[in-house]
Structure formats: structure tokens, C-alpha cells
Amino acid sequence: MTPKITHRMWNRLGLFFVAIVMISPVILFFVWMISLSLKYEIDNGAYPPILIPENIAWSNYAKVFEENNFLLYFWNSILVTGAATFLALVIGVPAGYGIARLKAEKAAMVIMIARMTPGLSFLIPLFLLFQWMNLLGTLWPQIIIHLVVTVPIVVWIMIGYFETTPKELEEAASIDGATSWQVFRLVALPIAKPGIVVAFILAVIFSWNNFVFGIVLASRETRTLPVAVYNMLSFEQVSWGPLAAAALIVTLPVLVLTMFAQKQIVAGLTAGAVKGG
């Protein structure tokens, strides 16, 4: 081994350890979260804190489902996120295509402002609207209001994506007599699949994580998971174990998705940002 190679190896190893230090708050947090969720009350109240308990409290997880109707809330979350994402893709992907091809700057601007507006300012009018329409108590208000989150994400990502796909093929197809719809359906859409995957993943994550709409619109039977886990707090003397277990159940689907679709998420989150640079 030449000195130069060993030097490089040490550099890489050094950087590795610096990186570990950098991400240690993330690792420590999630390790502690898991630890909290697997401890009995007595171990969670111990000082100094215990990382790995002698008796592992798997029962915390069972408790979450038994005592808090979590299965129902899990199902609600799936329905709300699923419907809001599906609807956003159905209307948002063609819209992104249209806006990109029309170069409709004003429409893009509305989407941008919608993304900047705080969710709360949509909530007051829509809350009243749902009340008048007598929809409160069903899942519909939440599905509809989640469109405020999912539609702008999907449209925004798809505008960016369709701007980069070549127009030549589409023009060729329309010369061959294809209608606008056929061009979109048979030429533009298949090429845009990676963009659609990115839009889908981000819409799912942001809809799943949404909390503010649920605390106002959800009733006892229509809570989504983030609202359900927050409501566990309202019981006095709540024990930490089941609460941490519930928190983990809520966020686990998203974390798994993040790990598997890391590349798409990174692309989606930086696309808008970097493109403007």
C-alpha cells in the first residue's frame, strides 16, 4: 500500500465518523422512541433513564389497539390519504401537463401561492361550508380539505416534470392524427411515470402527516392517526409507553416509505428548489 492510498482511506474513515456524529441526534431520537415504547411505566419513570429494560413491554402496542380504537383510525387515515392522493393524481397530472404545455404562468403562480398559504386560513371557510352542507361527521370534509395539500404538490411536481420531457414525440403523434387526449394518454403519460411516482409519494406523506385539518374537522369516529395520537394526550396521567408506541405506529408507514423511496423523495423535494436556481 502506498502512503497516498492509506491517506485517502483515513480521510474516508474520518469523514464517516464525522457523518455519524452529525446524524447522531436522529439515531438517538429514534432509538429512544423505540425504547420508550417498549418499557413498562416503572422503567420509563426510572432515574437514571434505562435504555434497554429487563422486561420488554410488548403489551404497550396491544394496548394502543385495544384501548384507543386505533384500528379504526388507521383505516380512516388510509381512506383519507388514499382518496385525497388518488383524486389529486387524477386531476393534477393532466393539469400539470396542460400548464407546462400552455406555459400558463398565472396558473402556476396560483399553485405556488396556495403552497405558501397557511392551512389554517383555508380551514375557517371550509369548516363553515361543511357545516352548512351537513358533512361533518363523515370522512368527506377531510378528504376534500386534504386536496388543499395534495393537489398543489402533484400539479407543481408535474409541471416541473413535463417541462423536461421532449415535445417532439407529442408533435409527431398529433401530426399522425392523434387527438390531444390520445397524445397525452399514449405519449406524454408513459414517459412521465417517474414524475408521477414522485408526486404520489410526496402527496401520500404530506397527507398522512397532516394534523391541523383533522383536529378541527374530525369527530370521534372520523379521526385520522395524527389526531388520534394527539388525543391520547388529553387523558390525564397518560402513560408514556403506550403513547410512544402509538407515535411509532403513526409515523412508521411514512418512515418505511422514506427509506425505500429515498431517491424519489430527494428528487421531488429538491426539484422545485434547484430548478429555480
Place this chain on the structure above:
Amino acid sequence: MASVTIEPTAAGDLAAKGGKPQRLAPNYWPFVVPALVVIGAVIVFPWVFTLWMSVNSWTLGQEQTFAGLDNYIRLAGDMRFWESMWHTLIYTALSVIAPLILGTLAALIFDGEFPLRGFLRGVFVMPMMATPVAIALVWTMMFHPQLGVLNYLLSLVGIGAQEWIYNQSTVIPALVLVETWQWTPLIMLIVLGGLAAVPREPYESAEIDGANAWQKFRYLTLPMIAPFLMIGVIIRSIDAVKSFDIIYAMTQGGPGTASETINIYLYNTAFSYYDIGYGSAMAVVFFFVIIALSFVLMMVRARTNWSDMEDR
């Protein structure tokens, strides 16, 4: 499609001259209309409705009356509102600066080569995607003054117990700690994108000139990633100013009103006191604060790009 043998643009010219049967100009509007309808219903309608309610006096369950600018005048004299503005300002400033510094540092590290780089980057990105409420609950347990793990860790290095979110003077920094933990990765990703475009050559000549690591960062890297940092500042500012989940789940604006930002006060006004008119006026003002903030930041960004171009 195989039948197309001539350049599409040439074909277009031909069609324009009338040499070929006219093809219809593609009509893209039908693709946009469904989305416009939905956006009109769930986004534009609420904007207009909020504006209308802000000039009405209306508490849920009571008579609604036209109030003109009364709500706005009341807002101007509302000390609690000005305090919430101040909290928002501090919270936002800290939540931009801390992730910016740490995120840039992380990007410089992850720009290098080392074992397990992709995997570690994936771990680092996780907080950003995790459900904020779930995260906030666990942080609340970690902040617990007696049983929390953070005070224990501090005691190991000889620092006394803190009250974190349970003390008026430390609540905002404690919340910013969570916000920073969650959003540093976004800055890292944005800056990493900038670093990828940085050329190698200037560094080689700088090394020959005997520049140290700090000088290389200060005079070479920093100017080149400046536009990306600016984008990071813009995105982070807009997100931090309307931060809700973490603050609401951990403190609900407390202790007292020590961490009540505009967004939290707005929520309390509209959905705890059901003062819809006043809440709407607050929403309108808040909306314009955000638009103004983004506008200023975009201007600054345009100026930075401009001076960059002049330098070259």
C-alpha cells in the same frame, strides 16, 4: 409513430403554407379545467370567503353583522396579536439560521466520499418526513424536567437541569431545537444539489496557492453555493413562519402565551373562541405577511443572482 419521416417542425411549416391538410393546434385547456374547478372550490373560494368574513363581526352561534374595518382596527390595538407577531419573528429567524448553518455543514460532509454514505443520508432525511405530531409527543417526553432523557444527558456533561418547554424564557429555543432537528436535512439536500455543480479546477489552483480549508470554503465554495443557500432561506422562512403542528402539540402556545405565534393565536381565536370574523381578519393579515416575506426574499434572491452575473 414509425411512419413519421420528416422533422416535426418542417411538417409544421408545410402545414402552415397549406401544403398539407391542417392539423388542429393541440388544445391543452381541457387538461387544466378539472384542476381549476377544484382549486377554485377548495383554495380560491376560501380566500374570497375569508376576505368577506374579515369585514363582518361574527361569533359562531350569534348574529352576523357587517363591521367594515372594525376587525382590522381591533387587530392593530391587540397587544396579544403584536406579541404573537414578535414570537413568530424570533421563532422564524432562529428556525432559519440554525438549520442553515447545520445543513450546510452536513452538505459539506455528505459531499465527500465515505462508507455507507447513501444509507446514512437516508437516515438523516427521516425526521423531515416523520409525522410532526408523533415526533412532537416524543420530544415532549424527552423534555420532561424530571424524567426526560435530555436533562439526564446534560447532567452527564455537568450542565444543570433545564425546564425546556415548561419555562417561558426557554420555550421558543426548545421548540426551535425540534424544528431544527426536523428540517436541517432539507437545507442539506438543497446545498448538496449546489455542491454537485461546483467545478474542481478552482480548488486545485487554490491548493497550489496554499489556501487552507477555511479559505477555500469562504472564497470558493460559499459564493458558488450562495444562490442555493438563498433558496433554502426562502423555503425555510415560509415553512417556519406558518409552523403549527409542533408548537400546538407540544405547548399549545404556552406556558401562558410565551410560544403563541400568529398561527396559534389564529387557531385559538377561530376554533377555541369561535370568533370567526376576527379570526378571518387575522388570517388575511397573516396571508399578506407571508406574501410580503416571500416577495422580499425573492427580490433579495434576484439581486444576489444579478451581482453574481456582474462579477463574472
